[in-house]
Structure formats: structure tokens, C-alpha cells
Amino acid sequence: MELGKSGQPLLLTMIFATGCVLSALALIYAKHESRKLFVELEQLTAERDELNIEWGQLQIEQSTWATHARIERVAQEELSLARPESTEIYVIERQ
Secondary structure, three states: OOOOOOHHHHHHHHHHHHHHHHHHHHHHHHHHHHHHHHHHHHHHHHHHHHHHHHHHHHHHHHHHHOOHHHHHHHHHHOOOOOOOOHHHOOOOOOO
16 A cells, blocks of 8 residues: 555654554553552551651660669569578679
């Protein structure tokens, strides 16, 4: 099929129009994916912030549970342990 001089501009116009439509569709798809990824990023950022807050609370709780005063109180009250008198402490030196 041979196209004359009058058929070439129409064919080129159709090719360029198809290219523009495909380019527009690709742009729409890329923008949609970008928005989806941005929403996911925001959700993950919020989750990270919540986990950081929980981590800080757990660190505070751990430091509270591990204070010397609390350990000594639990040892005395719950385990019935007592601090030894100085006469009951023996130092063994290494030779």
C-alpha cells in the first residue's frame, strides 16, 4: 500500500497522537503510583513514630524496675533477704 503525499501527514499525525495519548497514560500511571507510595511512606512514618514512643516508654519502665532501691526492697520484702552485718562479710584475697 503506497501512500501519496497527502497520506503522509495524516499517518504522522496519527502516530504523534497515539504517542501523546500513551505518554499521557504513562504520566497518569506514574502519578498514581507516586501518590500510593507517598501514602504508604506516611503510614510507615507514623508507625515508626509510635514505635519510638513505645521504645522510650519501655526504656523508662526498665530503668524504673532496675533501680537499686527497688531491687533492695524486693529482696527484703518478697525474698526475705537481709543485708549481712559487717562481721559476717569475709574478704578472700587471691594468691
